[in-house]
Amino acid sequence: MEESDRAGEKRIAILGSGKGSNARAILEAEHCGKLGARIALILSDRPGVGILEVAGEYGVPARVVNPGTSRGGVLSDEALAEILRMVREAEIDLIACAGFMRILRDPLLSAFPGRILNVHPSLLPKYPGLKAVARALEAGEKETGCTVHLVDAGVDTGRILSQKRVPIRGGDTVESLTARIHEAEHQAYVEVIAGW
Numbered sequence: 486m487e488e489s490d491r492a493g494e495k496r497i498a499i500l501g502s503g504k505g506s507n508a509r510a511i512l513e514a515e516h517c518g519k520l521g522a523r524i525a526l527i528l529s530d531r532p533g534v535g536i537l538e539v540a541g542e543y544g545v546p547a548r549v550v551n552p553g554t555s556r557g558g559v560l561s562d563e564a565l566a567e568i569l570r571m572v573r574e575a576e577i578d579l580i581a582c583a584g585f586m587r588i589l590r591d592p593l594l595s596a597f598p599g600r601i602l603n604v605h606p607s608l609l610p611k612y613p614g615l616k617a618v619a620r621a622l623e624a625g626e627k628e629t630g631c632t633v634h635l636v637d638a639g640v641d642t643g644r645i646l647s648q649k650r651v652p653i654r655g656g657d658t659v660e661s662l663t664a665r666i667h668e669a670e671h672q673a674y675v676e677v678i679a680g681w
């Protein structure tokens with residue numbers, strides 16, 4: 486790509502493992518001219534997931550990365566090298582994890598210092614890791630929410646950039662609460678990326 490083609494344009498890669506509702510919200514914001522950035526690449530560790538269909542709908546190049554056989558959500562060295570190669574090739578400035586259920590580590594973290602974001606469905610530091618919505622509900626919390634944060638070597642431990650609160654109502658199920666948290670996530674993630 487010619488340098489002049491991308492003057493001043495922030496290029497973003499979205500990494501996801503699932504439905505892709507956050508990716509859709511970010512792409513929608515881009516298409517409405519509210520993002521001030523280009524989603525240039527979508528990567529998933531799982532074939533056939535919704536986020537890849539979302540990429541297709543919006544005409545964004547999408548790739549599946551084989552995560553390797555490492556346990557506990559840790560990506561193999563080969564997978565990390567592959568991700569790094571692809572984001573460099575696409576001249577990515579910022580990586581946004583959106584439901585990417587894998588743990589990132591070096592050399593990717595040090596190649597993008599302070600430039601990898603994640604969204605998590607709780608008010609961190611409460612309920613990091615898996616099943617955050619169910620755990621907040623089971624604990625009898627009156628509110629939960631979402632957090633957009635920088636990714637570091639820990640699990641959901643990086644610097645918090647934005648949080649939105651979501652009340653927990655009597656009769657809420659994991660599904661109903663997850664739906665309201667998703668709405669908050671979509672707003673928070675678009676705001677953070679637009680302000681980047």
Ligand code: GAR
Pocket residue numbers: 501502503504505506507508536583584585586604605606614615617641667670
């Ligand atoms: C989102 O709720 C996100 O916060 C969560 O996965 C969901 C992905 O939804 N991520 C984590 O739990 C990471 N710890 P989406 O695929 O519809 O955007």
